[in-house]
Amino acid sequence: MISTTQTYAHQPDPVMQPEFYADVTVKRGLAWVIDTVLITFLILPVLLMTAFIGLFFLPLLYLIVGFGYRWISLSGHSATPGMRLMAIEFRDSNGHRFDGSLALLHTLGYTLSMAVPFVQLVSIVLMFVTARGQGLTDHVLGTVALNRRAG
Helix, strand or coil, rough: CCCCCHCCCCCCCCCCCCCCCCCCCHHHHHHHHHHEEEHHHHHCCCCCHHHHHHHHHHHHHHHHHHHHHHHHHHHHHCCCHHHHHCCEEEECCCCCCCCCHHHHHHHHHHHHHCCCHHHHHHHHHHHHHCCCCCCHHHHHCCCEEEEECCC
C-alpha cells in the first residue's frame, strides 16, 4: 500500500508551502462558473443553427460540449480557460502537467461526479476540508490544483 507521503512526494507540501494551495478551492468554484458560461456560449450557435430543435437535447448537448471543452483544455494547458483566468492549474502525482490520458480520466471522473449529486457534494466537501483542497476525482487520481504563480 502506498502512503500519502509517497503519493504526494512530488507535489508542494501544504504545510511548508501553503501559497500553492491558498484560496484554490474558491478559485476552482469561480473557474467552474466561468467555464459554465463559456460552454453555454459554445452551445448557443448550435441552438441557432438547429432552429432551437437542439433545446430538446440540451442536457446531452451540454454534456458532449462540456466534456470536449474540459478534456481538450486540460490536455493542452492542464487547466480550463476559467482555471487559467483564476491562475490555477492541475498537476499529477509527479508534479507534471496533465497529458491527454490523465485529462480524459479527470474529465470522466468530473462528469461522473456531476451526474450523481451526492458524489459531487462529497467532492466539494473534500475540497474544503483536505489540506490540498482535492476533490474526489483528485484523490482517486492523485492530482492537485495549485496556484500557478505561487512561490
